[in-house]
Amino acid sequence: MGQHGKHRYLVKFWALLLGLCAGLVSPANALCRQALALGLDVSSSVDATEYALQIDGLAQALDDSDVRRALTGSGSGHVALLIYEWSGKNQQVIIQPWLEITSEDEVNQVIASLRNHPRSHDNFPTALGYAMGFGAIQFANSPNCFRRTLDISGDGLNNDGYRPKLAILNFDFATITVNGLVIAGDDADELTTYYQNEVIYGWGAFVEVAAGYSDYARAIKRKLLRELTVMAVSQLEGQ
Numbered sequence: 001m002g003q004h005g006k007h008r009y010l011v012k013f014w015a016l017l018l019g020l021c022a023g024l025v026s027p028a029n030a031l032c033r034q035a036l037a038l039g040l041d042v043s044s045s046v047d048a049t050e051y052a053l054q055i056d057g058l059a060q061a062l063d064d065s066d067v068r069r070a071l072t073g074s075g076s077g078h079v080a081l082l083i084y085e086w087s088g089k090n091q092q093v094i095i096q097p098w099l100e101i102t103s104e105d106e107v108n109q110v111i112a113s114l115r116n117h118p119r120s121h122d123n124f125p126t127a128l129g130y131a132m133g134f135g136a137i138q139f140a141n142s143p144n145c146f147r148r149t150l151d152i153s154g155d156g157l158n159n160d161g162y163r164p165k166l167a168i169l170n171f172d173f174a175t176i177t178v179n180g181l182v183i184a185g186d187d188a189d190e191l192t193t194y195y196q197n198e199v200i201y202g203w204g205a206f207v208e209v210a211a212g213y214s215d216y217a218r219a220i221k222r223k224l225l226r227e228l229t230v231m232a233v234s235q236l237e238g239q
Helices: 003-024 048-063 063-073 103-115 130-141 163-172 188-199 213-238
Strands: 032-041 078-086 092-101 149-153 175-185 207-210
Touching: 003 130, 032 092, 032 207, 032 213, 048 063, 048 103, 048 213, 063 078, 063 103, 063 213, 078 103, 078 130, 092 103, 092 130, 130 149, 130 163, 130 175, 130 188, 149 213, 163 188, 175 188, 175 213, 188 207, 207 213
Parallel strands: 032 078, 032 149, 149 175, 175 207
Antiparallel strands: 078 092
16 A cells, blocks of 8 residues: 555544544433432412412522533533432322423523423422432433432421431332432521431432522522532542
């Protein structure tokens, strides 16, 4: 093979190699660093105004530029997201099925799902243990991600069905971190302590507190940034 032939061969070889590499890092094959399930309280203690503040607050948080960057990856892997509502023992409804957030388009899709979703229930009690069990089950169908996190937002103690600790003992939480977002009223200290003792579980688990539903947007944004940013940094440090 002459020099000209070798040159053409090398050009084709490098073109093929670059094409393969591009395929490996395409959005479809990109690293999913975290599967994140968000559980929203729609029990009877949440009135229509509070429900709207919760849904709109989460939509605002997801639309924040820093949260968008954290979800889509910014070089450290993207996030897969699932959102559901919970109240009584058998009242759990998925708003957004598992979706890998690899671009702005998927973030927009989740926000639209939230804003277009009619409230599923409004007259059932607070079955927090069942809500956690339902969340754990969803991870059986989640994308293959480096870490799994379940977020539970709520404004009251469990008053229907088994307690949260029993959910942790009887469902597969071995690879799941559970974080809590307390929507506090006059019982802020009691409810925060309850979530710390009963709800959160796993590596780096924490409780975020919103001072009522009017503070939900701020609290959920802070919570998302804390868990997503820490996850990205810790994974990069471990590489």
